[in-house]
Amino acid sequence: MSQQTLSPAADKQTKTKKGKKSLPPKLIIKLGKFVWTTIWHLMMSKLAPRNKSGEYIRPSSEFRNSVGIEQGNVYQAATGRYNLIAGLGCPWAHRTLVVRSLKKLEQAISLTIVSPSPIEGGWVFNQEYEGCRTLAELYELAQPGYGGRFTVPVLWDSQTKTIVNNESSEIIVMLNSQFNEFANNPTLDLYPQELKEKIDQWNERIYTSVNNGVYRCGFAQTQEAYEQVYHELFTTLDEIDTVLNTSRYLCGDTVTLADVRLFTTLFRFDTVYYALFKCNRKRIQDYQNLGPYLRDLYQITGIADTCDLESVKQDYYGNLFPLNPGGIIPSGPDPMFLQEPHHRDKMSKQANPV
Ligand SMILES: N[C@@H](CCC(=O)N[C@@H](CS)C(=O)NCC(=O)O)C(=O)O
Incomplete structure (x- = not known):
């Protein structure tokens, strides 16, 4: 609401119908803004820890043990455990x-x-x-x-x-x-030795600027912090789009963990991050290659079963109260776009990407 729309009389105390004096609208707005901003900062500090410049700092995970087949590991690989x-x-x-x-x-x-x-x-x-x-x-x-x-x-x-x-x-x-003995698709290797270095490089870049980048945009608590991450995010997406011009997946013709990690952010992007997290320079669908790449991954057998756009919308728009206090869940976009042809199979020499 613009404060310029208030009449000059708004500064003075105004009378209500019953003749009781109420605060002038300008003061009510000022007070409301002050209270809401204070509460907003308080809530954001609980939701999203920040540094001095207002940039979101993600806390690190605390349980870091591994299931393994090596002797002496208490967490031996097993089925049903x-x-x-x-x-x-x-x-x-x-x-x-x-x-x-x-x-x-x-x-x-x-x-x-x-x-x-x-x-x-x-x-x-x-x-x-x-x-x-x-x-x-x-x-x-x-x-x-x-x-x-x-x-x-x-x-x-x-x-x-x-x-x-x-x-x-x-x-x-x-x-x-670690679970190949019990997997029904044990030969699939999403992190093969010969691609490890490349996958790790992508992972680092994508984690910082894209996976966590969208959160750093959405949870930024100052304009400067937001603008900096926004720039970083879209520079990285532009670069990935260029790479995908000549490569079906991030590391070549086969899907790797780098693609899995990028996929889950791209899947939510146009529905949630674009609007709620203010990542709105471009939608994934507007990219020449990222859009088809997202559909390509979505259409791999078994992936769509893990995707639930309604839950995604409900979780983000319904639960991140400081970002969407009204709690209204947007109706769009139409998820059918994920099922449209991607035509990226023409790019790879291998018949089956996974
Ligand atoms: N580093 C963790 C991050 C997981 C994470 O942040 N999960 C969110 C949901 S998207 C969560 O459970 N947040 C609850 C909270 O922070 O209280 C990972 O990658 O596993």
Whole structure:
């Protein structure tokens, strides 16, 4: 609302119908803005830790053990022992769902979906799990007195009743290589030795500027912080678009973990990040190559089953209160665009990309 629209009399105290004096509208607006901005900063500091310049700093994950087949590891690979806990809206958890699906690990590693609860202010189980109603309670069970954030994904060990790992970038590496004995697609290698260096380079760049870049835009608490990340994000997307002009996937003709990690952000981009996180220079659909690349990945067998755009919308627009206090969930865009032809198969020499 523009303050210029107020009449000159607005400065003075105005009379209500009953003759009682009320504050002048200009003062009400000023007061309202002050109160709301103060509350907004307070809420944002809880939601998104920041540095001095107002830039969002993502806290690091605290459970960093690995499931492995090497002798002496308490977390031996097994079927039916580990459970993946994920929220469908979360792009980090989504990575683990994609790898679980591509490797066909559904029978070996069970899945529990949690939902965000605006009342609890965190993830809750749809049915009690390990005697817990909320993810926070499960973290507490794993580590009494745990003081960090209660995030998904979680790789849970039902034998020792603890969290093995809650860092998606590490969980996907484990799912790719440590469960092959129990996977129904064991030969698929999304992190092959000969591409490791290239994949790692992409991962670093994409994590900072794209995966976390959209959050750094959306959670920025000063104009300067926002503008800087916005520039970084779109410079990186432009560069990726150029690479995809001559390469079907980031590292060549086959899908790797780098593509999985990029995919879950691109999938949410036009629906959520473009508007809610102010990443609005361009939509992914407007890019010459990124749009078809997104559709190419989406249409790989097993990936669409892990995607739920309605949950994504509900989770972001419905739960990030300081960014969308009215809680209105946008109706668009039409998800059918994901099913349109991508024509990128012509680019690769290999028949089957995964
Ligand atoms: N580094 C973590 C980040 C996971 C993360 O931030 N998950 C969000 C959902 S998208 C979450 O659970 N947030 C709850 C909170 O921070 O309280 C990973 O990649 O696994």
